[in-house]
Amino acid sequence: MKMRKFQVSLPLLAKELAEMANRRRTYIIRTIYALLFLGFVGFIYLESISGLQNNPMAILGRGRQIFESMVYLQFTAIYLFLPAITCSVITQEKERNSLGLLLITRLSPSTIILEKYLGRLITMITFLMLGLPILAFAYSLGGVSLAMFINALWLLLITMLQVAALGVLCSSFCRTTVSAFIATYVVGFFMLFGLGILYGLNLFYFGDLLRSISRSLQGAPYLANYFNRGGEELCFIMFGPYWFDRFSMRGGAASVFSVFVFSIPIMITTFMFLIFAHYFLVRRAFLPARNYLLNLFKSLDRVFSKINNNRVTRGIVLVKEQIQLPEFAPIAWRETSKKSLGTFRYLFRILVTLEVPILFICVLIATGSPRPVVDGAVILLWLVWGLTVLLLAVSATSLISGERSHETLDVLLTTPISGKELLRQKIAGVKRLCLVLLIPLLTIVLFETWWKWEYSYIASGYRNEYALQWFAYLVGSLITLSIYLPMLIWLFCWIGMKVKSQTKAILTALGLIIVWCILPFILAFPIFMLNPSFDEDSIIYGLFLSPASFVVINEIAEFHEFGTPWIPLLVNTIIYGGCLLLFRSQCLNHIDENLGRLSDQDIHFSRDTKIPVSDQPIFSSE
Amino acid sequence: MSIQPPMVEVKDLWVRYGTYEAVKGISFSIPKGEVFGFIGPNGAGKSSTIKVLATLQRDYDCQSVKINGISVGKAPHLIREMIGYMPDFFGVYEDLTAREYLHFFAAAYRIDRKKRKAIVNDVLELTDLTAKIDAPVDSLSRGMKQRLALARVLLHDPDLLLLDEPASGLDPRARIEVRELLVALKEMGKTIIISSHILHELSQLCTSIGIIEAGQFVTQGSLDHIYKRLELSRIIHVQVVGDMNGICQKIEDIDGVKSVTAQADRLAIQLQEDRLAVEDLHAKIAATGAKIRMFQAEAMDMETVFMKLTEGKTA
Numbered sequence: 001m002k003m004r005k006f007q008v009s010l011p012l013l014a015k016e017l018a019e020m021a022n023r024r025r026t027y028i029i030r031t032i033y034a035l036l037f038l039g040f041v042g043f044i045y046l047e048s049i050s051g052l053q054n055n056p057m058a059i060l061g062r063g064r065q066i067f068e069s070m071v072y073l074q075f076t077a078i079y080l081f082l083p084a085i086t087c088s089v090i091t092q093e094k095e096r097n098s099l100g101l102l103l104i105t106r107l108s109p110s111t112i113i114l115e116k117y118l119g120r121l122i123t124m125i126t127f128l129m130l131g132l133p134i135l136a137f138a139y140s141l142g143g144v145s146l147a148m149f150i151n152a153l154w155l156l157l158i159t160m161l162q163v164a165a166l167g168v169l170c171s172s173f174c175r176t177t178v179s180a181f182i183a184t185y186v187v188g189f190f191m192l193f194g195l196g197i198l199y200g201l202n203l204f205y206f207g208d209l210l211r212s213i214s215r216s217l218q219g220a221p222y223l224a225n226y227f228n229r230g231g232e233e234l235c236f237i238m239f240g241p242y243w244f245d246r247f248s249m250r251g252g253a254a255s256v257f258s259v260f261v262f263s264i265p266i267m268i269t270t271f272m273f274l275i276f277a278h279y280f281l282v283r284r285a286f287l288p289a290r291n292y293l294l295n296l297f298k299s300l301d302r303v304f305s306k307i308n309n310n311r312v313t314r315g316i317v318l319v320k321e322q323i324q325l326p327e328f329a330p331i332a333w334r335e336t337s338k339k340s341l342g343t344f345r346y347l348f349r350i351l352v353t354l355e356v357p358i359l360f361i362c363v364l365i366a367t368g369s370p371r372p373v374v375d376g377a378v379i380l381l382w383l384v385w386g387l388t389v390l391l392l393a394v395s396a397t398s399l400i401s402g403e404r405s406h407e408t409l410d411v412l413l414t415t416p417i418s419g420k421e422l423l424r425q426k427i428a429g430v431k432r433l434c435l436v437l438l439i440p441l442l443t444i445v446l447f448e449t450w451w452k453w454e455y456s457y458i459a460s461g462y463r464n465e466y467a468l469q470w471f472a473y474l475v476g477s478l479i480t481l482s483i484y485l486p487m488l489i490w491l492f493c494w495i496g497m498k499v500k501s502q503t504k505a506i507l508t509a510l511g512l513i514i515v516w517c518i519l520p521f522i523l524a525f526p527i528f529m530l531n532p533s534f535d536e537d538s539i540i541y542g543l544f545l546s547p548a549s550f551v552v553i554n555e556i557a558e559f560h561e562f563g564t565p566w567i568p569l570l571v572n573t574i575i576y577g578g579c580l581l582l583f584r585s586q587c588l589n590h591i592d593e594n595l596g597r598l599s600d601q602d603i604h605f606s607r608d609t610k611i612p613v614s615d616q617p618i619f620s621s622e
Numbered sequence: 623m624s625i626q627p628p629m630v631e632v633k634d635l636w637v638r639y640g641t642y643e644a645v646k647g648i649s650f651s652i653p654k655g656e657v658f659g660f661i662g663p664n665g666a667g668k669s670s671t672i673k674v675l676a677t678l679q680r681d682y683d684c685q686s687v688k689i690n691g692i693s694v695g696k697a698p699h700l701i702r703e704m705i706g707y708m709p710d711f712f713g714v715y716e717d718l719t720a721r722e723y724l725h726f727f728a729a730a731y732r733i734d735r736k737k738r739k740a741i742v743n744d745v746l747e748l749t750d751l752t753a754k755i756d757a758p759v760d761s762l763s764r765g766m767k768q769r770l771a772l773a774r775v776l777l778h779d780p781d782l783l784l785l786d787e788p789a790s791g792l793d794p795r796a797r798i799e800v801r802e803l804l805v806a807l808k809e810m811g812k813t814i815i816i817s818s819h820i821l822h823e824l825s826q827l828c829t830s831i832g833i834i835e836a837g838q839f840v841t842q843g844s845l846d847h848i849y850k851r852l853e854l855s856r857i858i859h860v861q862v863v864g865d866m867n868g869i870c871q872k873i874e875d876i877d878g879v880k881s882v883t884a885q886a887d888r889l890a891i892q893l894q895e896d897r898l899a900v901e902d903l904h905a906k907i908a909a910t911g912a913k914i915r916m917f918q919a920e921a922m923d924m925e926t927v928f929m930k931l932t933e934g935k936t937a
Binding site for chain 1: 676677678679680694695698699702703705707709711712713714715716717718721722725726727729730731732735738771774
C-alpha cells in the first residue's frame with residue numbers, strides 16, 4: 001500500500017487568514033486601532049515631557065509610565081475585542097452549514113479547533129503587534145526593568161490565549177453567534193470578577209471562606225509573601241492585569257518566576273477551555289434550531305405546575321390564557337400570543353423568577369449592610385439593568401430583522417397596513433416585556449429608597465449627605481427608568497431596521513450600547529492628557545454623554561462635584577429625553593424607507609419628462 | 623364610453639442597484655384576465671420588475687407604472703389592496719397554524735370580521751388544504767406551504783396576482799398541483815403575472831409571455847404570435863440515401879430555402895415558411911430524385927423559443 005507523504009499544512013488556518021486578508025474592514029479596523037493606540041501614546045508622551053522645561057534628556061528613566069499605560073491598554077483591548085473576534089469562529093460554520101463539510105474532511109476535530117484558534121489569535125496578535133514598537137520605545141527610555149518587560153509580554157500572551165480559548169469554547173458549544181457572543185462575555189465577566197463580587201458582598205459567608213483559605217496558604221513556604229491581602233489574590237487569580245500590578249514593582253528573575261507560577265491557573269483554564277471546545281465540537285455540531293428561552297419557560301411551567309398542584313391550591317389557575325384569532329391588530333396579536341417573550345404566561349414566569357430572588361437578596365444584603373448605600377443592592381440593580389438591556393436588545397432588534405431573516409417581511413409589506421401601524425403593533429410584545437422587567441428594577445429602587453429613608457432618621461449626620469436624599473434618588477431613578485427603557489426599545493428597533501441580518505443586528509445593538517457607555521470617558525482622556533491642568537469641572541457634565549453615568553452616580557450618591565443631585569438629573573433628562581424623541585421619530589417617520597417599500601410620500605420621476613409621478617393623475621383612463 | 627385601462631401598464635422602467643442596471647427600460651401592457659408569463663434566466667430582471675409592481679422597490683425610474691390605471695409610485699396603499707404578491711420564497715410564519723396564518727392576513731387586509739371565517743374556509747377548499755386547517759405551518763410539506771401561500775394571496779380577492787417563481791423547489795406532484803390551482807384562478811378571470819424557469823408549465827398556462835434577458839425584453843406577445851414569428855425560419859432535419867453533399871446544392875436552389883448545412887448524418891435546412899410550406903419542401907426534395915430516409919420539422923415549444931431567443935447574457 002502506498003504511504004501518503006507526511007505534509008505539514010494548515011488549510012483551515014490558511015483559509016481563515018485569506019478570508020481576513022480579503023476583507024476591507026480588516027484594514028480599516030486595524031488602521032483605526034493603530035491611530036487610537038498611537039494617539040493615546042502620543043498624549044502620554046506629551047504629558048511626560050510637559051514638565052521637563054525644555055530638557056529632552058530629562059525624559060530618560062521615565063519610560064515606566066508609558067510602558068504601564070500601554071500594557072493596561074493592551075489588556076483592555078484583549079478583554080474587550082478578543083471575545084467578539086473569537087465567539088463566531090465555529091458558530092459561523094454552523095450557521096453557514098459548512099461545519100459538516102469540514103468534519104468529513106481529513107481534518108480531525110482537534111486540528112479544526114487549533115487552526116481556528118490560531119486564526120483568531122493571529123488576528124489579535126496583529127493588533128497587539130502594533131504596540132510592540134511603543135513598548136520597546138518605552139523600554140529604551142529607561143525606568144522599565146527587563147523583568148517587568150518579560151512579565152508584561154508573558155501576561156499579555158497568556159491572557160490572550162485564555163480569552164481566545166473561552167471564545168472558541170463558547171463558539172463550539174453554542175448554535176448561533178449571538179448566543180456565543182453573549183455567553184463569552186457573561187462567562188468571561190464571572191470568571192474574572194465573579195469571585196470578587198461574592199467576596200465583596202460576603203454573600204453566604206463566601207468572603208470569610210476565602211480569607212480562611214488565604215490564611216492557610218500563608219503557611220506554605222513560597223506563598224507566604226504573596227497571600228497577604230486577605231483573600232483578594234484568590235478573587236483575581238484569573239485576572240492577568242492584577243498579577244502585572246502585583247509584580248510590576250519587583251525586578252529580577254524571582255519576579256519572572258513568580259508571575260509564571262501565579263499564571264498557572266490561567267494556563268490550566270486555557271487548556272481546559274480548549275479540551276471542552278474539542279469535546280463539544282462534534283457533539284454539538286448539528287444542533288436543531290431551539291428556542292432556549294421557550295424551553296426555559298416550558299421547564300419553569302412544569303415546576304410551577306408541580307408547585308401549584310398541592311392540597312391547598314389544587315392546581316387553581318388565576319389567569320387563563322385564551323388563544324383567540326386575530327381581530328384588528330394581527331401583528332400585535334402574533335407578538336403577544338405567539339412569541340415567547342410576549343405571552344402573558346411566560347412573562348409572568350420571568351417576573352416571578354426574577355422578583356422572588358431579588359426580594360430575598362435585598363433582605364439578605366440589607367441585614368448585613370448597615371449603610372445608606374447598600375452595595376449589594378446597587379450591584380444587583382446594575383445586573384438587572386444589564387439583563388434588561390440584553391433582553392431588550394434581543395427582542396427589539398429582532399422585530400424587523402427577524403421578519404427579514406425568516407423571509408416574511410416582503411409578504412407583510414404588501415398588505416395595506418401602514419409603516420407606522422406595523423411598527424406600533426410590532427412593538428406591543430416588547431412593551432410587555434419592558435413592563436415585566438420594570439417590576440424587578442422598581443423593586444430594587446423602592447427597596448433602596450426605603451432603606452435611605454429609614455437611615456436618614458437614624459444617622460442624619462452621615463458623611464455623604466447625598467446618600468440620605470431618598471427623594472432625589474427616587475425621582476432620579478424613576479425618570480431614568482421611564483426614559484431609558486423606551487429609548488432603548490426605539491434605538492434597538494432602529495438598528496434592527498438598518499442592519500439586514502438578525503445576528504448582526506443583535507451584535508451591533510449590544511456593541512453600540514457598550515461603546516456609548518464608555519466612549520465619553522475614552523474621549524475625555526486625551527483632553528486631560530494634553531493639558532493636565534485642565535479644569536475638569538468645566539466639562540463635568542460631559543459625563544452624562546454616557547447613559548451609564550447617571551445610573552452609577554445616582555446609585556452611589558456621588559453628587560459632590562455637582563453640589564446638587566437635581567441639575568445632573570435635569571441635564572441627563574434633557575439629553576436622553578432628546579435621544580428618545582430622536583430615535584422614535586427616526587423609527588416612525590422613516591419606517592417605509594428603512595423597510596424598502598414605497599410610501600405615499602415618495603415621488604418617482606418620469607425618465608424622459610422629469611415630471612414627478614405625484615403630479616400625474618392617480619387614475620388614468622386612456 | 624371610456625376605454626378600460628389595461629390591468630398592468632409599464633413604460634420605460636429602469637431599476638438600478640448602484641451602478642448595476644437590473645432592468646433597462648422595459649415596457650409592457652397586460653389586459654385584464656390575461657396570464658402573463660415572465661421568462662428569463664437568473665438575474666434577468668424578472669423579480670425586480672415584479673417588486674416594482676408589488677410596491678417593494680423604492681428606487682426606480684419610469685415613464686409610468688400603473689396597475690388598473692393607478693400609478694404605483696403615487697398611491698402604493700391603493701395598489702396593495704389590488705394585488706396579491708407571492709415571493710420566490712415561502713414567506714409563512716412557522717409558529718402559526720394554517721387557520722391562524724390565514725386569519726392573520728385576513729385581519730391585515732381588514733376583511734370584515736363576520737366574513738373572515740367563510741373566506742378562510744373557501745380559500746382553503748380551493749387550495750385543497752381544508753384537512754390541514756389546524757396543522758402547524760412548519761409541519762406542512764413544501765407543496766402545501768406553497769398552496770397555503772396561494773390561499774393567503776387570494777384572501778382579499780385581488781385583481782392582480784404577482785407570482786414570483788411559484789413552482790421553484792417543488793417536486794413534480796406539487797408542481798402539477800400548483801399548476802392546476804393556477805389554471806383554476808385563470809378560469810376565475812384573475813390577471814396573473816407569473817415568473818418561472820419551468821417553461822413547459824408556462825406554456826400550458828400563459829396567454830402571453832415576455833422573455834427578458836439582461837434587463838431587456840427579447841420578445842413579448844401571445845404565444846401563437848411568437849411561435850409563428852419563430853417558425854418563419856424553421857429548421858427541417860433531413861436524411862437522404864447516398865451522398866448528402868451532392869444534394870445540398872439542389873436543395874439550396876429551391877425557392878424558400880434560406881440555407882442548408884450538412885451535419886454528420888443529416889442536412890439542417892433553414893426554411894422560410896412564409897414562402898414555402900413544410901409539406902411542399904418535402905415534395906420538392908423528392909422531385910430532385912433524392913431518396914428521403916428521414917424528414918423532421920423541428921418542434922416549436924417554449925424551450926426552443928427560449929433557447930433561440932436568449933444568449934445566456936446577464937445584465
